[in-house]
Amino acid sequence: MKNPSRAGIHDAKMKRKISDDTIYKVCDYLYKDSFDFSKVIILNLFPIFGPTFKSLIIDDPNVLLGKELNNERNNEVIMQVLNSIRNVPHKIILAWGGYPNMGDNLTKEERDLIRTMYKQRINEVLSMIGDRATYKVGENLSDGKFPPHGKVWYDYERMVRFSDPRL
Numbered sequence: 001m002k003n004p005s006r007a008g009i010h011d012a013k014m015k016r017k018i019s020d021d022t023i024y025k026v027c028d029y030l031y032k033d034s035f036d037f038s039k040v041i042i043l044n045l046f047p048i049f050g051p052t053f054k055s056l057i058i059d060d061p062n063v064l065l066g067k068e069l070n071n072e073r074n075n076e077v078i079m080q081v082l083n084s085i086r087n088v089p090h091k092i093i094l095a096w097g098g099y100p101n102m103g104d105n106l107t108k109e110e111r112d113l114i115r116t117m118y119k120q121r122i123n124e125v126l127s128m129i130g131d132r133a134t135y136k137v138g139e140n141l142s143d144g145k146f147p148p149h150g151k152v153w154y155d156y157e158r159m160v161r162f163s164d165p166r167l
Contacts, residue, residue, distance in 0.1 A: 001150055002096045003046045026095070026150040029137065033159060036089075041081055042150075045096050045121050047074040071121070078128055093135045094162055096122065097149025098142030122146075136162040 001022070011018045019027075023042070030037045099115055106114070126134075136147035138157035147162055 001042060001044050002100070003044050003048050022149070022151040025153050029150075029153045029155055032155045043078050043081060044074070045118075045125060047071065071124075075124075075128065078125065082128060082132070091135050091159070092129060092132055093137065093159065094147035095137065095150040095153070096146060097152070098146045134162045135159050 005020050005022065009018055010016075026042065027040060030040060099118060102111055102114060137150075137153045137159050138148050139160065140148065142148050142152075
């Protein structure tokens with residue numbers, strides 16, 4: 001998906017970990033789609049923690065302009081997971097959604113830079129995935145080219161192969 005959010009936060013009052021709506025929707029979809037999934041591993045394009053890109057931009061636009069991203073470590077984790085599933089049945093489901101909602105605080109140049117960075121990051125991750133089969137949920141694409149984000153999956157939509165996702 002796009003970036004880590006609130007999943008896995010400890011609720012001290014309830015004495016348990018809580019998830020966010022996106023994690024719930026993804027797990028619910030996979031449970032209803034097939035009982036063949038024994039594990040769900042969610043990886044993100046960007047290693048920045050926050051509920052939405054818009055909130056991250058408002059807090060610190062430099063984070064999304066690429067000045068404070070740690071993509072090297074993120075790439076290591078992605079490659080570790082890809083290597084760990086090499087010899088076991090799996091499905092790689094792409095779900096990062098369309099261009100981030102950036103609010104109204106950025107200049108056109110900053111918006112264009114973030115869109116370019118977004119596409120470059122997607123292509124970088126797709127290069128790591130290589131020739132492995134990829135899937136998406138539903139027939140439609142976000143912004144006409146991106147696999148829909150997990151938060152907009154519906155259990156009546158089919159999982160389909162996602163071919164030629166390069167941007």
